[in-house]
Amino acid sequence: MSRMGVAPDHISYKMLIQGLCIQGHVIEANEFLVSMLENSIVPEPLIWNSIIDGYGRSGDIQNALSIRDQMVAFGVLPNVFTYNALIHAHTKRGKIVEAHSLKKEMLVNGLSPDLVTYNLLLGAACDVGHIHSALQLHDEILRTGYDPDIITYTELIKGYCMRGKVMEAEKLFAKIQRSGLAIDHVPFLILMKKYCKMRDFNKAFDLYQIWLGRDK
Structure with a gap:
């Protein structure tokens, strides 16, 4: 396009940056962001968020925060996705306190988690x-009016199993079975692995049979 004298526009940059971030090439994506800014094109939040998320997924929290700060400096307000990407980056690195601080920052800025x-x-x-x-x-979650989804319950089942609270995990698993939520393979695997570690192979096999028969 450039060789033909056609300057890339906002859409061209967005497609390139999103594609590069999806493939994990966040440094190259950031180079296109720099190019946009040099050409006086201020990206929409989606483009900033893609790069923030890309850095976060690669474990580069510092650059993720730097892009957020640059975003604000150019007058683009962070949105819920921006904060979720940063929170994800921090939780991946075990920085839970910092992740909760970001949640508080969201509220201060008028954004609801x-x-x-x-x-x-x-x-x-x-x-x-x-x-x-x-x-x-x-x-x-319940107080704010959201309905917990299968991810919420799967994480809790995992947490119960890690703490050895298998009975609580089983009760929660029974609850989601009654709820009508679509259940994927993950909670089944978590419980089966726990049963196998406990050498309770009968329970593991029974659960495996339920898993096999759930779509019949």
Whole structure:
């Protein structure tokens, strides 16, 4: 396009940056962001968010935060996706306190955390065995008017199993079976692995049979 004298527009840049970020080439994507700014094209939030998310997924929290700051400097306000991408980056690195600070920052800036925000924080709490904190987040989800989804319940089942609270995990699994939510293979695998570690192979096999027969 450039050789033909056709200057790339906002849509061209967006497609390139999104594609590069999807493929994990966030450094190259950032180079196109720089090119946009040099050409006095201020990207929409989606483009900034794609690069923030790309850096976050690669574990580069510093650059993710730097892009967020640059975004603000150019007058583009961060949205819920921006914060979710940053929270995801922090939880991946085990920085739970910092992730909760970002949630507080959202509220200060007039943004309401969505179910993705809560699931990220709840999952992080379960990963480190803080089941009480995870349950508090579950209660907050209900208070804010959201309906917990299969990700919420799967994370809680994982947290219960990590803490050895198998009975609570089983009760929760039974609850989601009754709820009508579409259940994927993940909660089945979590429970089956726990049963196998406990050498309760009969329960593991029974659950495997339920898994096989659920679509029949």
